Amino acid sequence: MAQPAPNEIFQFSIVSALVDGVASHGIPISALLTHGDHGLGTFRNMVGEMIILDSSVYQMKSDGTIVPITSPSEVITPFSVVTRFEPTQRIKAAFSCKADIVKLLNEMFPSAKNHFLSIRMDGKFKKIYVRTAGGQECPGEGMIAITSRQRTYKFEDVRGTIFGFRCPGYVMGINVAGEHMHFISDDRLKGGHVLGFDSFETDGEVDVSVAMCSKFHMELPTDDEEFNHAALERDSEAIAAAEG
């Protein structure tokens, strides 16, 4: 199969569907990987957080365990976002607060406010706060209820990688406006959904690699009655609270 073009974004379903609890069906991870080698998302019934780095997929669970996905054709994702990541800018930088990283991204890509950015950071983190969703307790349970039970973890002095996207405001509901990033440690033993740009501090400089993405592809669930009947009304506050 032909490789996907670099730095285009592919997503399956929309984030509002998760808010409405649409998470019973989806596409196999193997299909997702035909569209990109880096990404994030979730798994059937929103059990855990997904991170994809260099085509390796990990399920980061709320009990703190990390499961590498070794049979990607057998595992389903109801929502995920991937890209074939070919960073066009690389820089070393240290971050101690949200303002640092926002400023850096705006300096690196001064004209990208209305575009997507894909962002990878490799290095040592002095602290990083993540959460992991435990999954639906019943079919159709919405993301807000799930994240109200989420486990949060603080990791200290850990080497690892953050990967995620900064999305333009106008995609809110389809995706998450602003930053959405997941983290996994180098030893693949710790990870989760990064609780915003303010939730981590680097230990000295880390490697930051970024690409601007101007082509966006979305595949909607078909033959999925949960999706077909969902309200899918943009609830910006709920999405920001659950995914921000």
Add this chain to the structure above:
Amino acid sequence: MAQPAPNEIFQFSIVSALVDGVASHGIPISALLTHGDHGLGTFRNMVGEMIILDSSVYQMKSDGTIVPITSPSEVITPFSVVTRFEPTQRIKAAFSCKADIVKLLNEMFPSAKNHFLSIRMDGKFKKIYVRTAGGQECPGEGMIAITSRQRTYKFEDVRGTIFGFRCPGYVMGINVAGEHMHFISDDRLKGGHVLGFDSFETDGEVDVSVAMCSKFHMELPTDDEEFNHAALERDSEAIAAAEG
């Protein structure tokens, strides 16, 4: 070049950019046609309405004239939506009010509320109201100001074709939620933006052909300072007023 897959949607830019007056740049019509053979949109500086039927492109101007685009590599579109139209359902139906067509579409595609539909209607119309935008009077002039000067036309007893899309609510701002349709007469002398499902009445039955579209591709303008600096805040009322 390989044909695009049938019944996927490709759009260039987003409708909020037109609201903000972003219409100086874009892609050539020839590039647009690689993504589909049916569609609609507008032209540089929002001069007139575009309809594409069977890969033929027409510019429908506010003075009532229709210009076939014979040099598609030389003509720019700042916003447009196309598909390689392969209808999966065809039916003959008569319409006298909005309720008729909404009911028919829901009967034909009972599970498509959260998907896109592409819709073509061929036949004789007892009456049809359209508008044509005259274009920007200065660079950056927004869509609301332009449509406040739009010309509206009522055609009676005219044979022709309506083509357009019904988009799910969650794409408002990126595209137009609900129906967005353009019309051109069989003699290619009359046409414009159809003023909603309530603005036409068929003369007996017309041929209705429809496809559901579940894959959506969006290309954002690059190296376009107008786009890069635009607010692009979803103004649902303005979009509905201008494009509904």
